[in-house]
Amino acid sequence: MSDETTGNGTEDQTPENDGQQFDRLPATAEDRVVAGRPTREEVVEWWEQRYEVPPETWDGHTFWEKGNGKIWAFAADVPTPSPVEGLGLRILRARQEHWKPSTNAVQRFCGEATKNVVVLEGDEADRFVRGEDQELDRWDGDWGYLVAAHEFEGEREPIGVGLYLHGELRSTVPKGRQEDLS
Structure with missing residues (x-):
């Protein structure tokens, strides 16, 4: 058993996560x-x-x-x-x-990320940052959470997190950060 306290003075109990503090x-x-x-x-x-x-x-x-x-x-x-x-x-x-x-x-x-990064073309990137899900059959990498990126002025930039499942890229761009780039 641990000798640490849980913050309430009780000895010999494993400390627990306190969700109100860092x-x-x-x-x-x-x-x-x-x-x-x-x-x-x-x-x-x-x-x-x-x-x-x-x-x-x-x-x-x-x-x-x-x-x-x-x-x-x-x-x-x-x-x-x-x-x-x-x-x-x-x-x-x-x-x-x-x-x-x-x-x-x-x-x-993730500017230097090289794995599980899907680079989206113009319309794909526009749809992604608007929060839209889209078919993306060309991806042949891992399923799960991907770095979605787009080329800006010749440089690849990460734009958000996508969830890729069954040929579909789901945008996880928070509603308050969705944009229309057109």
Whole structure:
């Protein structure tokens, strides 16, 4: 049994996730004290394996959990736990079967991604950012959450997260961020 307290003074109980505060992710599984909490190592490895985002992309960032599996990256350090409302950028939803990257994280950190990136052409990109789902039979990569990208002035830029299933690309662009590019 752990000697840590749960915050209520009760000894010898495993600490639980407190969804009202930011808690730093443990560096490795050996450092984990809250059951089910992802580790920094697991998060970095997931981004690398799923999208081939270089691990050094995350250098200088601390990782935090608030809520049940909402993972945030912060380009600084503060004491843990931290009872603030926001801390950095939400990058990932974990603690479920399929982890889901956030739109902000994909736009900010997936410029160098080389795996599970679907490059959308003009009308496809327009439909995607309007929040429309579309048939996309030409994709022959993995199913699941993809980085949707588009070429702007000769440069490939990530524009959001799409869910690819059964030949269909579903846009997950949040309603408040959907745009009409025409």
